[in-house]
Amino acid sequence: MHAKSRVRAIIVAAGVLVGSIAALPSPSVAAAAPGTVVISQVYGGGGNSGATFSNDYVELFNRSGAPVSLDGWSVQYTSATGTGNFAANKADLAGTLAPGQYHLVQLAAGSTPSGALPQPDSVGSINMSGTAGKVALVRSAEGLACNGSSAPCSDAQLAQLADLVGYGGANFFEGSAAPALTNATGGLRKSGGCADTDDNGADFETAAPAPRNGATTPAPCGADPSPTPTPTPTPTPTPTESCDTPSTHPISQVQGSGETSPVAGQNVRVEGIVTGSFQGSGGLGGFYLQAARPDADPATSEGLFVFSSSPVKAGDRVLVSGKVIEYNGLTEISPATAVNVCGTGAIRPAKVDLPLRKDGVTFERYEGMLVTFDDDLAVSETYNLARYGEITLAEDERLWQPTDRKGVDTEKDARRKILLDDGSAAQNPPTLPYHTKGSNTVRIGDEVRDLTGVLTYGFDVYRVQPTQPVVFRAENPRPAQPAKVGGDVRVASLNTLNWFTTLGSRGATTAAERDRQLAKLVANITTLNPAVAGLMEVERNDDVALNALVDALNAKAGAGTYKAITHPNPGTDLIQTALIYQPAKVTPVGPARSSSDPIFNRPPLVQAFAKAGRPGKTFTVLVNHFKSKGCTDADGPATGDDADQGDGQSCYNAKRVKQAKAVLALIDSLRLTNALVVGDINAYGEEDPIHTFEDAGLASLSKKYVKKEDRYSYVFDGLSGELDHVLADKGARKLVTGATIWHVNADEGRFMDYNTEYNPPYLYAPDAFRSSDHDPLLVGLRL
Structure with a gap:
């Protein structure tokens, strides 16, 4: 979950009203009340010739004065005038947007690598047109079986639209279509995302794409644009919790034996030892804790991430209360409503041998736990080392293209690799977080042994957040000259x-x-x-x-x-x-x-x-x-x-x-x-x-x-x-x-x-x- 914005808020309001698309006066024009969460940027030229960025993207923005949950929402897309439905191109969303906060949805990459996007908050595979198309923000994860023109959307489908942007020659839009785009221009909602007159043509302008994400400084609009004020209920006082307040669930029960928690959505109280704190500026927004005594089931993890700014340090014994959620595949408590430091303790790292065994064992059993890889791990990729602090590692040797040579075991390769992260949400740090001994950089083929850290999950891959210094050996030193080839x-x-x-x-x-x-x-x-x-x-x-x-x-x-x-x-x-x-x-x-x-x-x-x-x-x-x-x-x-x-x-x-x-x-x-x-x-x-x-x-x-x-x-x-x-x-x-x-x-x-x-x-x-x-x-x- 490197560099993903972890800013969350507890919604204390009774409900947040979101402007919805009204019935269409014609097949191509939609009218809407001003929205709370809107599409603030669209860019479809990613990876095309002359593109600014390698990926298409859609940017969302919370115009309202209250936090809005995106859980269960989606971004959907269809071509400007084709017969395909929105359902064919869908990217699911999750998380909560604070007032004035942006949310970046990274989409498909083109064939010409160019600039990298800021760290996205959501990732999808939608391939948008660089000139004209239709983008819908939908308050549902179900794909809409309509396109607004040749397949008109029903009243029920229109009611699911939180926002709609038709650009270029699109035949479905609010008011009038936004301007056509190019590989070097995006469609930007005016006033930083606050403009919403229900007319795409009036609300959007073309400019150089400038994607913003959840880590961008929030820019709240001048007033809550919700059509009716949102009542704020009187909060119910909660008892003060202390070290005498017992846990309600062991961590292993919260994790469960599968990929998702069996108690997701429930409030729990757990006890454990802090194995790594990644709080503070540029951090991950929380800490990991692990049960002092594991249960008897090897399929259940004993570790957990806690989203909290309450100060803790490694070795603290803590009791934590809060709601269990699945955040982009990671089981965690978010937000923590109580963190009580009640002593100290120690956790011995679990030894992980790569490649993982073939008997169905996955990294899920170690999610959130302190681990040590008792292997020589070779650097296999450094593409995002300077950008996000990430290095792909593989047991024993680098990973090979299976069509380059005979004998490549792709199934084994999937079991012998792991991503090393840097425990930080900072992007583009002034110095590399890792370097090989005797060098100021890391080359593919260099190796590290006894890598120790917390094994976690984010952006569709298991990764290690280190808790001890990482030292690489120069197993692949720079060749100052090419090898001799003879001849004249x-x-x-x-x-x-x-x-x-x-x-x-x-x-x-x-x-x-x-x-x-x-x-x-x-x-x-x-x-x-x-x-x-x-x-x-x-x-x-x-x-x-x-x-x-x-x-x-x-x-x-x-x-x-x-x-x-x-x-x-x-x-x-x-x-x-x-x-x-x-x-x-x-x-x-x-x-x-x-x-x-x-x-x-x-x-x-x-x-x-x-x-x-x-x-x-x-x-x-x-x-x-x-x-x-x-x-x-x-x-x-x-x-x-x-x-x-x-x-x-x-x-x-x-x-x-x-x-x-x-x-x-x-x-x-x-x-x-x-x-x-x-x-x-x-x-x-x-x-x-x-x-x-x-x-x-x-x-x-x-x-x-x-x-x-x-x-x-x-x-x-x-x-x-x-x-x-x-x-x-x-x-x-x-x-x-x-x-x-x-x-x-x-x-x-x-x-x-x-x-x-x-x-x-x-x-x-x-x-x-x-x-x-x-x-x-x-x-x-x-x-």
């Missing part, structure tokens, strides 16, 4: 992570970021020192970006050290493949060539080379960047054979196979010899596109020359694998003296890159590390 000509392949000279597009957003990115790319390439380098993700802008990179390389390596090859058919994408070479080492043979096959929107670049001064023996480099695995592009969602087939190869696998066949046809039609197919194939080592190449006689050089544990170039969702390849035909293989993958990028956190957003300034250095998100490959040839 070196060929490299590297993805530049959107090297753009145009600001605010796919690459840097400021001149400072562009300079930082360029410095890292130059450090990467000059250290590789290739005679030929195939590049991906270079801006397609008449070689302006490509030449800027060459100029920077020559400024460091010496005038004339590198030259660029002009692509004869750079394609239609914003990015292109590219080639640079050292004229003192190799000489281009013949013109640069490409493919006109429409299967490519980033066509390959083909160039033959000979060793400088020795024009006899040649080799040919084909630089490629195949279709990505994302399931949506400019043409819409993947369909048919290109849709995700559920085989682990994601979307557009069929297209990547066709692209591989087109490259093979190009080799044949151009009668290429000593061919090296290099680039970001967007396919892992045992996927169909790679098999297509191998079946045709090309061989993966990394499979031959790189040890299995080192054969990876990319990390996605905590899984390592090789998306980038160098494949050689029979003739080229006779020239190869070695190959390696230089792990300067994939093992480094994104917080080490050139971006200034969210990245602690002290971590940036103009070196090769995290110059991209893909590792470069290097091959030695003897000509």
Whole structure:
């Protein structure tokens, strides 16, 4: 539950009246009384080209002067004019909104990673349109079997609508539709969310998306907008509880033997020892306690989270009163109505061995308990380390993509991983909460032993909030140089992570970021020192970006050290493949060539080379960047054979196979010899596109020359694998003296890159590390 707002309030009012949508005067127009909780922002461009954020989102806001519970509510969506119902796209809500408080609902991510949202308060999978759609805030978790137009909503369904926003060309809205949106703009309710004239067109304006969450400072409206005042009953005095007031339930009974508490919704009083306090500014808003003596049932947890600001410390024996709730899957007491410190005690951590056994044992039995992992746990992902203080750990070794290599046991992998959190709700801290001994960061593959903390649950994953210092060992130290590959000509392949000279597009957003990115790319390439380098993700802008990179390389390596090859058919994408070479080492043979096959929107670049001064023996480099695995592009969602087939190869696998066949046809039609197919194939080592190449006689050089544990170039969702390849035909293989993958990028956190957003300034250095998100490959040839 890291960074989730834990602000709660006890509703003491007899009831909170929420403005409801009235009967429709026409199929497309709804009239409503001003709402208490309203939709304050909509954004559907997440992860699209030029998007500000990676995810779509809906923001909610409490306009009223009283807290409102969202338990049992939902956000629902349907297309602007289609026939689909709201029920098909639903995200459930929970929690309570204080007056003036926001609630951020993170929705689906697009295929182009961009900015991360603030920590969401709810998470759903709705995929909204970036331009036009209909969003409903529903006072029910049941999906509405209507869309307001082709399937008009009944009076009963309309009565469930707390708010409705139709934007763009939507045919169902309040008053008139809100303006159309873009990938770079969201719809924002005016006056910080307070405006509600029952007219979407009047209440909403377009602006840069600016999502707010429950941790944002509340901004109450000037007056309670409820149509009628809410009476406040006279509170009933409650007896003062003390250490003499006995418990009513053991913690194990509150937890129960299943995923939810058998006494949820009931008031209880429990006794236990505090195992970890995470209170105060930036904390989790409470503490964990655990029974001093466990019961006889191993299926029941002995620990519990208590949402309370009453000061306690580890080792306190406390009695706690309050209501039992399930908060996003975590059993807890919230809020605590009484916390009595009645002595001290000690809890011995339970030992947890990974992987968990196959007999149905899950982390649920340890939820809220103090545990120690008596294993070497390897870092498998650091994506959110600087953002939210999270690291994915796995027993014994990192996690692998199952389609990258044989023998990956996905079921076992699910039982051998755990998320390390930092016990904090702070976002973007000025320094990393963890680092490896002797370093100021943590690399994937580094290890920790005897991890001790409270095992808890939040955001759909079990996690550990540490109660003892966490020390990582450098089991995967930074390689200052790539491994030696021999030969007299070196060929490299590297993805530049959107090297753009145009600001605010796919690459840097400021001149400072562009300079930082360029410095890292130059450090990467000059250290590789290739005679030929195939590049991906270079801006397609008449070689302006490509030449800027060459100029920077020559400024460091010496005038004339590198030259660029002009692509004869750079394609239609914003990015292109590219080639640079050292004229003192190799000489281009013949013109640069490409493919006109429409299967490519980033066509390959083909160039033959000979060793400088020795024009006899040649080799040919084909630089490629195949279709990505994302399931949506400019043409819409993947369909048919290109849709995700559920085989682990994601979307557009069929297209990547066709692209591989087109490259093979190009080799044949151009009668290429000593061919090296290099680039970001967007396919892992045992996927169909790679098999297509191998079946045709090309061989993966990394499979031959790189040890299995080192054969990876990319990390996605905590899984390592090789998306980038160098494949050689029979003739080229006779020239190869070695190959390696230089792990300067994939093992480094994104917080080490050139971006200034969210990245602690002290971590940036103009070196090769995290110059991209893909590792470069290097091959030695003897000509």
